[in-house]
Amino acid sequence: MRALIIVDMQNDFCGGGALPVDGADALAATISRYLESPEARERYAHVVATQDWHIDPGEHFSACPDNQTSWPPHCVAESPGAQFHPALNTDRIEAVFRKGAYSAGYSGFEGSDADGTALGDWLRRHRVASVDVVGVATDHCVRATAVAAFRAGFDTAVLPHLTAGTTTERTIAALAAMRDAGVALAETDQSPRSG
Template identity: 65%
Template sequence: MRALIIVDVQNDFCEGGSLAVTGGAALARAISDYLAEAADYHHVVATKDFHIDPGDHFSGTPDYSSSWPPHCVSGTPGADFHPSLDTSAIEAVFYKGAYTGAYSGFEGVDENGHATAELAAATRRR
């Protein structure tokens, strides 16, 4: 069984975002192109960095190691998927970092509270 996990392709991590990475928009387009050509995945899921109140993860003077400028804040356009990412194949989104910093997609939960790790275990069982 093949699964694809799309990680944090969000506006704040692409050009123009508060924590932009050069090439982020191009990567969003490339992922969409790849999905259009390689549709043989059993599961396609995505993660989102999704902060509600992450405590000291945000800082006015970030060290870019354990503290960062505000980014991917719940309810803001920065937390949305980049518009170049075609999300039609994504069957579940796992949100991470609501109340703390999170650096792994396997720390996330979906809208029903199911952990990303549960998806990984279910995929291995099939």
Template identity: 45%
Template sequence: MARALFIIDVQNDFTEGGALGVDGGAAVAAAITEHVRRHPDLYDVVIASRDWHDGDNDNGGHFATDADPDFVLTWPVHCVAGTDGAEYHESIDTGLIDIHVRKGQGVPAYSIFEGTTDDGRSVPQALDELEVTEIDVVGLATDYCVRASALDALQHGRSVRVLRNLVAGVAAESSEAALSEIATEGGHVEVSTD
């Protein structure tokens, strides 16, 4: 039995000044790094996801290329592979990350479970190999990718805890709704003990 930390999409395009910047994103990035440094023995593995979209197409309709984005199913171009926007925010200490996951390569993807590790494994494969039964979820954005990742972790039979002081969302109402949904589905929403 092992515990993992999921760091979800703490990338330049999702923090202030990015293509889809979330208010408080930079502060969350710094707080996540501090959390991991303060608790070096809390996690057996730290797994971080990044949107890693193709830049030469609409990514399965994910990018609004012919019309204005609706910010529900279609979005402005963001996190294009190899660009600064797709990189981790500078406050994330990448030396603390054990496994990197890329998602959204040519298709819409919100959950870390839709991605693959740098060595080609699925996230469930990596979790099973490491015997991960408990997952803490932090990152961006609460109401989209954090929500989807936490719900998928629950569906894959893991115990899930979202650390509410280490997430930031697009909007307060939808973020609270996401946290409530996670709790209703059996997850825990707590404040980290830093």
């Protein structure tokens, strides 16, 4: 079975948020359209999502962030910025895995659902062998989640056209790093076509 993991499609990573990623607002709607497509309905037995959900993440938050390991406050638990972007259709999402309560928490595999079940355990319990990863940011949480999925034994692909990164250069580097780590870069029927 295959699952789709939607990474951090939250208000604080979209326009007007604390850490906006260019294109994230449009991406939320694009992911929703993809979820409604016949391809996605047939391809995925399960759909899950991750959320940054910070309570007291220590040095992850900084008044003088370096935007590499420390950041301005974002996705504070229960805040409007931590909520899913309104253009993301959450109807198919079966479970949400919150990460980063008391630490940085880049990978969805560091998170757990409302019952305390870790993402990897949830996927195994539901007999998932393969995952596709989409969302933001390509060069941070998407990369961390995809690499962790592969290392946990899942056949893993990232759908680049359904991700958004912080810069073009960092996105290109992240995609190369994921490919080098064993993660496939895949297309769907919804992929933009050249020519």
